[in-house]
Amino acid sequence: MNININDIYAAQATISPYAVKTPLLESPLLNKRLGGRLLIKAEPLQITGSFKLRGAINRIANLNQDEKAKGIIAYSSGNHAQAVAYAAGLFGTSAVIVMPKDAPKVKIEKTKAYGGEVVLYDRYTEDRTKVCARISEKRGLILIPPFDDAYVIAGQGTLGLEVAEQAEGMGLQLDAFLVCCSGGGLTAGCAIALNSKSPSTAVYAVEPIGFDDTNRSLIAGKIVENVAGANSICDAILVNRPGELTFPINKKLLKGGLVVSDDEALNAIAVAHDEFKLTVEPGGAVALAAVLSGKIDIKGKIIAVVCTGGNVDQDIFRKAI
Amino acid sequence: MNININDIYAAQATISPYAVKTPLLESPLLNKRLGGRLLIKAEPLQITGSFKLRGAINRIANLNQDEKAKGIIAYSSGNHAQAVAYAAGLFGTSAVIVMPKDAPKVKIEKTKAYGGEVVLYDRYTEDRTKVCARISEKRGLILIPPFDDAYVIAGQGTLGLEVAEQAEGMGLQLDAFLVCCSGGGLTAGCAIALNSKSPSTAVYAVEPIGFDDTNRSLIAGKIVENVAGANSICDAILVNRPGELTFPINKKLLKGGLVVSDDEALNAIAVAHDEFKLTVEPGGAVALAAVLSGKIDIKGKIIAVVCTGGNVDQDIFRKAI
Numbered sequence: 001m002n003i004n005i006n007d008i009y010a011a012q013a014t015i016s017p018y019a020v021k022t023p024l025l026e027s028p029l030l031n032k033r034l035g036g037r038l039l040i041k042a043e044p045l046q047i048t049g050s051f052k053l054r055g056a057i058n059r060i061a062n063l064n065q066d067e068k069a070k071g072i073i074a075y076s077s078g079n080h081a082q083a084v085a086y087a088a089g090l091f092g093t094s095a096v097i098v099m100p101k102d103a104p105k106v107k108i109e110k111t112k113a114y115g116g117e118v119v120l121y122d123r124y125t126e127d128r129t130k131v132c133a134r135i136s137e138k139r140g141l142i143l144i145p146p147f148d149d150a151y152v153i154a155g156q157g158t159l160g161l162e163v164a165e166q167a168e169g170m171g172l173q174l175d176a177f178l179v180c181c182s183g184g185g186l187t188a189g190c191a192i193a194l195n196s197k198s199p200s201t202a203v204y205a206v207e208p209i210g211f212d213d214t215n216r217s218l219i220a221g222k223i224v225e226n227v228a229g230a231n232s233i234c235d236a237i238l239v240n241r242p243g244e245l246t247f248p249i250n251k252k253l254l255k256g257g258l259v260v261s262d263d264e265a266l267n268a269i270a271v272a273h274d275e276f277k278l279t280v281e282p283g284g285a286v287a288l289a290a291v292l293s294g295k296i297d298i299k300g301k302i303i304a305v306v307c308t309g310g311n312v313d314q315d316i317f318r319k320a321i
Numbered sequence: 322m323n324i325n326i327n328d329i330y331a332a333q334a335t336i337s338p339y340a341v342k343t344p345l346l347e348s349p350l351l352n353k354r355l356g357g358r359l360l361i362k363a364e365p366l367q368i369t370g371s372f373k374l375r376g377a378i379n380r381i382a383n384l385n386q387d388e389k390a391k392g393i394i395a396y397s398s399g400n401h402a403q404a405v406a407y408a409a410g411l412f413g414t415s416a417v418i419v420m421p422k423d424a425p426k427v428k429i430e431k432t433k434a435y436g437g438e439v440v441l442y443d444r445y446t447e448d449r450t451k452v453c454a455r456i457s458e459k460r461g462l463i464l465i466p467p468f469d470d471a472y473v474i475a476g477q478g479t480l481g482l483e484v485a486e487q488a489e490g491m492g493l494q495l496d497a498f499l500v501c502c503s504g505g506g507l508t509a510g511c512a513i514a515l516n517s518k519s520p521s522t523a524v525y526a527v528e529p530i531g532f533d534d535t536n537r538s539l540i541a542g543k544i545v546e547n548v549a550g551a552n553s554i555c556d557a558i559l560v561n562r563p564g565e566l567t568f569p570i571n572k573k574l575l576k577g578g579l580v581v582s583d584d585e586a587l588n589a590i591a592v593a594h595d596e597f598k599l600t601v602e603p604g605g606a607v608a609l610a611a612v613l614s615g616k617i618d619i620k621g622k623i624i625a626v627v628c629t630g631g632n633v634d635q636d637i638f639r640k641a642i
Contacts, residue, residue, distance in 0.1 A: 020346065022344065023342070023344055028407060028435070029431065042366065045597070086349060113353070277370055277601075277631030278599070278600070279594055279599070314642065318639065321639075
């Protein structure tokens with residue numbers, strides 16, 4: 001499976017009638033405090049509140065008529081769920097979304113409001129991939145994977161392509177680009193885009209402490225799983241191991257991984273609110289957190305980070321601000 | 322004083338290297354609830370957190386070298402203050418900002434951080450225009466008015482021009498455009514832009530109850546002041562009467578005025594946070610509030626509103642969400 005910049009250009013053409021070209025923002029006051037230039041890709045402004053719409057549209061738009069007629073299925077605790085439910089409606093198909101029973105109520109409700117048929121499962125006693133397989137076998141549905149899929153990776157890569165184009169339009173040469181990382185689909189897509197459009201930009205994956213499987217896998221040179229028992233508020237980006245498709249790309253193209261704490265993510269939410277008037281969820285704030293907490297040196301440099309989503313639990317948001 | 326679309330095009334060329342072209346957002350879920358299409362111009366994402374940067378840059382960029390050498394002065398309780406302080410630095414001049422002693426501390430601090438020299442006055446015992454006049458006379462400073470100035474009006478009008486261009490780019494014909502209105506500079510600039518670029522779009526000024534001087538002046542056909550003693554949380558848009566320059570433009574070009582309550586503004590802040598991941602201040606939320614509270618019928622229609630700023634007091638924001 002070889003995904004390249006042309007796949008991302010094709011994805012850009014596919015998604016552009018439906019997705020927001022989110023702005024690349026900066027704050028003069030924050031730049032002054034940091035001693036460098038920090039650019040924020042404001043993806044909470046994306047329709048459905050996260051970048052997940054990009055991959056969902058690119059995957060669903062490229063289904064054939066037979067597949068669309070069958071209907072689709074996806075598993076997700078929130079952002080991919082809303083994106084797939086909404087994108088299904090755009091392309092005249094229907095979506096079953098398998099969600100954990102204890103997912104935030106607002107995410108379940110919004111997934112339904114976007115037209116998704118929500119099937120709840122118990123994540124302590126059931127395996128979501130098995131729940132998915134059982135339903136899709138019975139009803140003949142097409143699975144839309146959250147990250148390990150070439151169309152999904154290319155779709156998420158449009159975010160990196162936009163960042164490269166926007167930075168170029170501002171006359172800026174990015175020293176580094178930091179991406180919030182879970183299964184690694186967004187990271188891989190963005191790494192391909194930056195590597196092609198701006199090869200001197202170092203791309204980093206950013207993860208929460210305890211869920212830094214991509215970081216440790218990069219160090220080990222092979223896929224390593226998380227140690228069981230860790231906890232984090234960064235609900236959107238807690239997977240157990242990098243993807244089979246995404247990791248080889250990330251291993252080849254990333255400069256490295258960075259790891260932040262929940263408190264650092266909370267502080268980043270507060271800064272995004274105060275300096276950028278943007279609502280960011282914890283998992284969407286880890287790349288910003290990495291810069292603010294000094295995990296990478298920004299002095300005299302130009303660094304872009306993506307804030308990936310804004311579907312935040314209200315209690316956590318209140319605590320952060 | 323005749324301001325036309327060419328002045329706004331010129332302003333657009335002047336501000337574009339410095340100001341964000343903020344996105345025009347929509348929410349499929351909110352549209353479904355409303356039964357129409359609502360587009361939000363997300364101006365809290367503007368540098369300094371409000372549209373005021375547009376007018377400030379256009380006014381200061383058009384000062385001659387002598388004037389820049391003298392330095393500038395402005396009075397404001399917040400958004401114009403930060404915008405002028407920041408814009409002064411962009412064009413190599415310095416700014417004295419006259420602010421009320423009881424302005425939110427964060428706004429005073431940010432104005433200083435942007436490089437402004439802040440002079441505080443007591444708004445219960447002193448007249449800010451007199452404080453300004455005294456200082457500017459003594460130090461030979463150039464006043465940057467908040468709204469009654471052709472360059473300021475043309476600068477704010479770039480927001481309306483962008484909305485018209487963005488709606489056209491989306492293939493949409495706007496039925497109405499609603500603008501948060503204080504002295505009327507943004508409203509007048511936007512009305513000129515829409516009248517030229519999209520003449521079938523009805524433009525409305527939206528104000529808080531008790532500070533609906535533009536609405537009542539439009540009805541009376543002449544400038545009418547507010548009745549003393551009213552109160553509102555919409556601190557950014559509380560002026561006593563329409564501007565001498567702005568009102569004749571608004572009288573000629575507006576379809577009318579709409580008036581909302583503080584509670585309706587608070588609800589609009591919550592909706593902007595939940596559906597658009599955007600932080601909006603009360604005065605910046607009144608246009609959105611007018612649609613959400615049914616002050617204008619959106620069923621089957623396409624309406625754009627501007628959310629003008631996001632420099633919100635934290636207590637009010639917490640109360641709203």
